[in-house]
Amino acid sequence: MTIQQAIKPKKTEFVNNNLSNIPWEERPIGCKDVVWRYSNNPVIPRDLIPSSNSIFNSAVVPYENGFAGVFRADTIERNMRLHRGFSKDGINFELYDEPIKFICDEPEIARFVEGYDPRVCWLEDRYYITWCNRYHGPTIGVGYTYDFEKFYQLENAFLPFNRNGVLFPRKINGKYMMLSRPSDNGHTPFGDIFCSQSPDMIHWGRHRHVMAPKKDKLTWECTKIGPGPVPIETSYGWLLIYHGVLTSCNGFVYSMGAAILDIDNPWKVLYRCKTYILNPRTIYECVGDVSNVVFPCATLYNADTKRIAIYYGCADTVTGLAFCYIDELIEYIISNSQL
Ligand code: BMA
Numbered sequence: 001m002t003i004q005q006a007i008k009p010k011k012t013e014f015v016n017n018n019l020s021n022i023p024w025e026e027r028p029i030g031c032k033d034v035v036w037r038y039s040n041n042p043v044i045p046r047d048l049i050p051s052s053n054s055i056f057n058s059a060v061v062p063y064e065n066g067f068a069g070v071f072r073a074d075t076i077e078r079n080m081r082l083h084r085g086f087s088k089d090g091i092n093f094e095l096y097d098e099p100i101k102f103i104c105d106e107p108e109i110a111r112f113v114e115g116y117d118p119r120v121c122w123l124e125d126r127y128y129i130t131w132c133n134r135y136h137g138p139t140i141g142v143g144y145t146y147d148f149e150k151f152y153q154l155e156n157a158f159l160p161f162n163r164n165g166v167l168f169p170r171k172i173n174g175k176y177m178m179l180s181r182p183s184d185n186g187h188t189p190f191g192d193i194f195c196s197q198s199p200d201m202i203h204w205g206r207h208r209h210v211m212a213p214k215k216d217k218l219t220w221e222c223t224k225i226g227p228g229p230v231p232i233e234t235s236y237g238w239l240l241i242y243h244g245v246l247t248s249c250n251g252f253v254y255s256m257g258a259a260i261l262d263i264d265n266p267w268k269v270l271y272r273c274k275t276y277i278l279n280p281r282t283i284y285e286c287v288g289d290v291s292n293v294v295f296p297c298a299t300l301y302n303a304d305t306k307r308i309a310i311y312y313g314c315a316d317t318v319t320g321l322a323f324c325y326i327d328e329l330i331e332y333i334i335s336n337s338q339l
Contacts, residue, residue: 019062022300023090023309023321034332035256035277035310035324040091042284042318043311044071049083049097051075054289056313059120059229059298060090061127068148069298070118070129071095072313074289080116082131084148090300090309091321102143102153109153115141119297121167121230123176128201130157130165130178137185140165140178142201157196157204161185164193164226168238168266176201177266179210179227179240187252191224193242195267208267211259213244220255220276223247228256228296229310236330237263237270241296241310244276254293255279256312256322258333271337277329278322280315288315301326 023043027036046054051073058071066088073083073095085095104110114134121128126144129151133141137160143153157165157178164181171177175197183191193210213225221244231238238261246253255276262268280292295313302308308329310322 019300019302020304021066021089022062022302022307023323024305024307025323027323033278034328035322037278037282038091038321038323041282041320042314043091043321044093044095044319046317048093049073049095051097053078054317055083055095056316056319057117057295057297058311058313058319059118059129060087060300060311061120061122061298062300063127063148066090067300068127069093070100070120070131071319072116072118073099074116074316080114082115082118082129084151086148100151102151104143104153106155109135109155117164117295117297119166119230121169123167123169128167130167132163132165135160137161138163138183140180155202157198158182161188163188163191164228166227166230169230169233172266173264175199175206178204179231179266181224181226189223189247191226191245193225193227210261210267211242211269211272218246219274220244220246220253220279221257223252225257228312229299231261231266232299232301232308232326233263234260234326234330236260236334238266239326239330239333241277241299243295248292250292252290252292253280254295256294256296256310258329260330260333269339271333272339273333273336274338275336277324277332278310278312282314284318284320285314288317290316294320 060069081099087093118131139160140157166179168177196204197206223245228241256278259272298311300309
């Protein structure tokens with residue numbers, strides 16, 4: 001099977017319908033924050049599987065009667081690998097110790113096995129996975145699964161160097177669309193978000209600039225920004241949760257921010273919240289392999305209850321959960337917007 005054949009849609013019996021029991025905890029009494037943390041964080045400890053040094057920056061989606069995910073686990077040799085896992089409640093996870101092995105008929109693509117910072121997007125009939133894939137430097141790997149058992153790998157979306165590939169959950173104007181953050185081969189002291197289009201998930205072009213860091217003064221997002229979870233479609237536009245980075249005298253500080261993008265032209269930013277919505281404050285966000293990092297990679301959204309659960313990496317070590325109400329978050333973004 002060639003990569004081109006592999007993307008032909010197949011019938012799937014798996015339905016992405018379980019949003020009723022997303023993890024949830026009400027805002028603590030006295031807390032006024034628009035986003036609040038799960039009281040029992042972290043939900044995924046660093047050593048959940050025998051091979052892991054750390055499990056963070058990971059993606060969870062509804063699957064069958066519970067949840068499934070693709071998880072970034074760095075090994076005790078400090079290799080970066082993607083693992084699959086399942087959960088009944090979105091809080092207690094079982095991960096496979098064996099890393100995901102993508103089925104790929106292109107040896108030139110298949111021979112690179114390093115992967116990190118996955119996002120998972122239900123799109124049309126399958127779960128697409130995008131991740132930071134090493135190919136002569138970081139770039140965006142693209143693959144898919146129907147069942148979280150077999151995983152298929154497509155072509156890399158872009159030339160190196162690029163990180164944080166995030167798909168929109170439906171075609172827009174007949175095209176697949178992906179946000180990403182062109183980078184360098186190291187720890188990248190810069191970075192804007194771009195939006196690219198594709199007719200077939202293989203060929204990506206029509207690149208449009210979305211947002212730059214706010215460099216004019218020292219803000220929480222003055223060094224670089226990158227898209228986080230798959231955007232959520234709302235009547236105001238696409239709700240984008242993203243990360244923004246400040247360079248302090250102690251190094252990078254990664255916070256979580258939010259913006260609303262135009263529904264048909266998602267490179268147009270309608271609202272952009274000038275404050276962060278979550279920043280590193282707890283011990284598990286401030287102390288770890290890389291201190292002072294909150295890095296959102298997935299949300300679960302229940303449109304009936306208007307609840308959002310956000311999965312985010314904490315200090316490049318463990319995985320945390322945070323919560324918000326979508327209406328409150330949108331109101332917060334709009335009333336604190338500064339483009
Ligand atoms: C970024 C990525 C993330 C990581 C973050 C903080 O460049 O590599 O995986 O969480 O740095 O170290």
